[in-house]
Amino acid sequence: MSEKRLARWYFGGLASAGAACCTHPLDLLKVHLQTQQEGKLSMARMAVTIVRKQGLFALYNGLSASLLRQLTYSTTRFGIYEVTKQAVAPSGEAIPFYQRIGMAAVAGAAGGFVGTPGDLVNVRMQNDIKLSPELRRNYRHALDGVVRVLREEGLRRLFSGASTATGRAVLMTIGQLSFYDQFKMLLLTYAGMSDNLTTHFLASLSAGAVATTLTQPLDVMKTRAMNAKPGEFKSLWHIATYTAKLGPLGFFKGYVPAFIRLGPQTILTFVFLEQLRKNFGVVALPQ
Known part of the structure; x- marks a missing residue:
């Protein structure tokens, strides 16, 4: 009999880092599309422009x-979520959906705040290549930034941008973690599927769609806040009114590349996480 295994607290961070290596070019294109106020470049044209001007590795x-x-x-949000979930259900038994939402919200808030410096530098480094040379920040790497x-x-x-990053992280973690567990449970219970790669793929794809829809308005405002010059925006409301000049769809600017990036990111994260859990996880306590 195969033993039921639970994920270790740091598996989520490792899985997310592995997924980021695969999806980073899509994340970079999303940032470029979100920070153009007047531009009408499509995702494909943006990619071609970057490669033509800066080379392939600019992606x-x-x-x-x-x-x-x-x-x-x-690492913070997955860690808190997994530790809390295993404290509530040490044998891996089912947890009510509303409880998973609460756990994900707390974990997301903590992760969003802790990750803000890295997120700030990430947005700036990705956006640097479209600025004129004299305006570039030219961070050598993340720690230098x-x-x-x-x-x-x-x-x-x-x-x-910590307030918007934290709010976005709450919605992102609810959309990804709690909905992934819920979709996976529904597929295993009602669709008669096994705990295999197909189930992980379908559950994570659905969770990625939910997370993108929940987070896109805050993601646009967060990106603008982090990339703004000092003093350009006075408050979150100022960013909202500035973005609203583009109309309601301005808050969903870059939605398609956001989903194209977040879908694979979510799928790869949970596929990697499930493989780490199955091969290196903690053996669940017998019920």
Whole structure:
């Protein structure tokens, strides 16, 4: 008989970092589309423009910051969620959906705040290549970016956009973690499926769609806040009114590339997580 295994608290961070290595170019294109106020470039044209001007490896600009973000943000939120879930259900038994939502919300809030510095540097490094040379920040890598922001702009600036990042992380974690568990449970219970790759793929794809829809408005405002010049926006409301000038769809700017990026990101994260759980997880206590 195969033993039932539970994930270790740090598996989520490792899985998310692995997924980020695969999906980083899509994340970079999403940031570019969100920060253009007047532009009408499509995702494909944006990619061609970047490669033509900067070369193929420009699509991986800011990868170190993306990894830093995942190793802080995702390790925290997955860790809190898994530890809480295993405390409530040490044998891996079913947990009511509303309880999973509550756990995910708390985990997401903590992860969003912890991951803000990495997220800030990530957005800046990705956006750097579309600026003129004299305006570029030219961070060598993620840690260099964190140190320079801290030294040149102060600790407060390092956590710029923390309110929107935290709010987004709450919705993201609810959409990804709690809905993934819910979709997986429904597939196993009512669709007669096994705990295999197909189930993990369908559950994570559905969770990715939910997470994208929940988070896109805050994601647009967070990206603008983090990429803004000091003093450009006075408050979250100022960012909202500025974005609203584009109409209601302005809050969903870059939705398609966001889903194209978040869908594979979510799928790969949970596929990697499930493989880590099955091969290296903790054996569940007998019920």
